[in-house]
Amino acid sequence: MRVVVKFGGSSLRYDFYDAVQFVKMLEDENEVAVVVSALKGVTDKLELLYKTGDKKILGDILLDYINFAKKHGISIDAIKLLAEELSSALSLNFPNDKVKRDFLLSFGELFSASIFAQAIDGVLIEPWDIIVTDGNFGNAEVDITKTRNLFACVRDLMEDGKVPVIPGFIGGFRGFRTTLGRGGSDYTAVVAGICIKAKAVLIMSDVEGIYTADPKVVREAKPIPFVSYDEALIASKFGMRAIQWKAVKLASENEVPLLFGKTKGWWMGTLVSKESSGMPIIAYRLRDTHGIVGVVNAYPRVPYERISEGENWVAFKVPKDETEKAVREIHREIMEKYLPFTKVISVIGT
Numbered sequence: 263m264r265v266v267v268k269f270g271g272s273s274l275r276y277d278f279y280d281a282v283q284f285v286k287m288l289e290d291e292n293e294v295a296v297v298v299s300a301l302k303g304v305t306d307k308l309e310l311l312y313k314t315g316d317k318k319i320l321g322d323i324l325l326d327y328i329n330f331a332k333k334h335g336i337s338i339d340a341i342k343l344l345a346e347e348l349s350s351a352l353s354l355n356f357p358n359d360k361v362k363r364d365f366l367l368s369f370g371e372l373f374s375a376s377i378f379a380q381a382i383d384g385v386l387i388e389p390w391d392i393i394v395t396d397g398n399f400g401n402a403e404v405d406i407t408k409t410r411n412l413f414a415c416v417r418d419l420m421e422d423g424k425v426p427v428i429p430g431f432i433g434g435f436r437g438f439r440t441t442l443g444r445g446g447s448d449y450t451a452v453v454a455g456i457c458i459k460a461k462a463v464l465i466m467s468d469v470e471g472i473y474t475a476d477p478k479v480v481r482e483a484k485p486i487p488f489v490s491y492d493e494a495l496i497a498s499k500f501g502m503r504a505i506q507w508k509a510v511k512l513a514s515e516n517e518v519p520l521l522f523g524k525t526k527g528w529w530m531g532t533l534v535s536k537e538s539s540g541m542p543i544i545a546y547r548l549r550d551t552h553g554i555v556g557v558v559n560a561y562p563r564v565p566y567e568r569i570s571e572g573e574n575w576v577a578f579k580v581p582k583d584e585t586e587k588a589v590r591e592i593h594r595e596i597m598e599k600y601l602p603f604t605k606v607i608s609v610i611g612t
């Protein structure tokens with residue numbers, strides 16, 4: 263079976279050993295392509311480097327990756343080469359600032375992929391050569407038809423028993439590197455899934471799946487076994503961090519199943535496909551002056567202004583500094599009604 267497995271920035275930073283072992287285990291009986299993000303926090307630092315040009319930030323990023331590689335017994339030679347390239351890019355002339363920004367931001371994923379490829383004895387892929395995007399720097403869209411053709415080299419590698427390691431978040435437009443929007447490694451993983459005809463795309467993170475709300479904000483949040491593409495798309499558009507919305511949209515259009523899991527302990531918790539458990543999902547996003555809380559699969563009675571609604575969702579406007587409190591309140595209100603219902607289902611199921 264062919265699969266893509268994507269590791270987010272938190273998994274790489276905190277659960278690197280589990281990530282490497284997971285790929286080795288999968289490799290035994292499957293053809294695997296790996297997609298990796300930058301170490302958690304690095305893309306924000308690269309953004310700051312782009313804004314300030316402060317070489318001290320470059321030093322911080324480099325030290326972060328060097329310490330990380332050393333901790334895992336990996337040679338730092340490739341990192342040093344990449345760091346030299348990044349350093350000289352600071353004084354290079356680019357056609358405009360957006361092009362420069364994307365070039366600089368691409369280095370987080372490159373450092374990670376170089377380290378991961380060494381750890382699993384895989385093959386590092388240069389994504390700007392094969393992932394063709396439009397010229398919307400900072401939030402580019404992938405041209406799947408062109409990309410699928412160029413992915414022939416990745417498919418060949420896999421047929422030869424090798425594991426391609428693709429830096430997420432990066433594409434190419436007319437010889438320049440583009441980035442695919444924040445959280446864009448998920449999008450890369452789905453693109454790769456389509457182009458290698460994967461049976462599933464595994465999204466590995468620090469939680470085992472999609473929950474009824476961000477488990478870091480709502481302690482009582484429950485994992486959801488089956489989430490439909492439509493539910494995942496609405497929740498991600500409302501700001502659910504578990505996956506980038508462009509990735510869900512592409513997966514839905516191409517019917518690529520997404521399997522969510524926790525890297526530590528290899529715990530798989532949610533399948534995103536056409537099936538749904540019908541459970542609610544609450545997501546939120548902060549705006550300049552207020553917060554927006556989106557609720558999928560439930561219509562709670564709460565004292566907040568309803569600003570929009572659709573067939574299976576509703577959105578509330580809440581005071582900005584009370585957003586997380588509002589999320590907890592809405593979750594409590596929904597689950598009090600919802601939980602008795604799930605108990606009935608589980609009794610019927612026994």
Ligand SMILES: Nc1ncnc2c1ncn2[C@@H]1O[C@H](COP(=O)(O)OP(=O)(O)O)[C@@H](O)[C@H]1O
Binds near residue numbers: 272273475476477505
């Ligand atoms: N409904 C939800 N279900 C699961 N995780 C969620 C949800 N809403 C927000 N999250 C957050 O998304 C995080 C994973 O996204 P992110 O931090 O970008 O991880 P990664 O480093 O794996 O890319 C989780 O740790 C969790 O706090």
Ligand SMILES: N[C@@H](CC(=O)OP(=O)(O)O)C(=O)O
Binds near residue numbers: 270272300431445
């Ligand atoms: N590193 C990029 C891309 C990404 O997808 O990261 P993560 O998988 O850690 O959310 C970002 O921070 O936006």
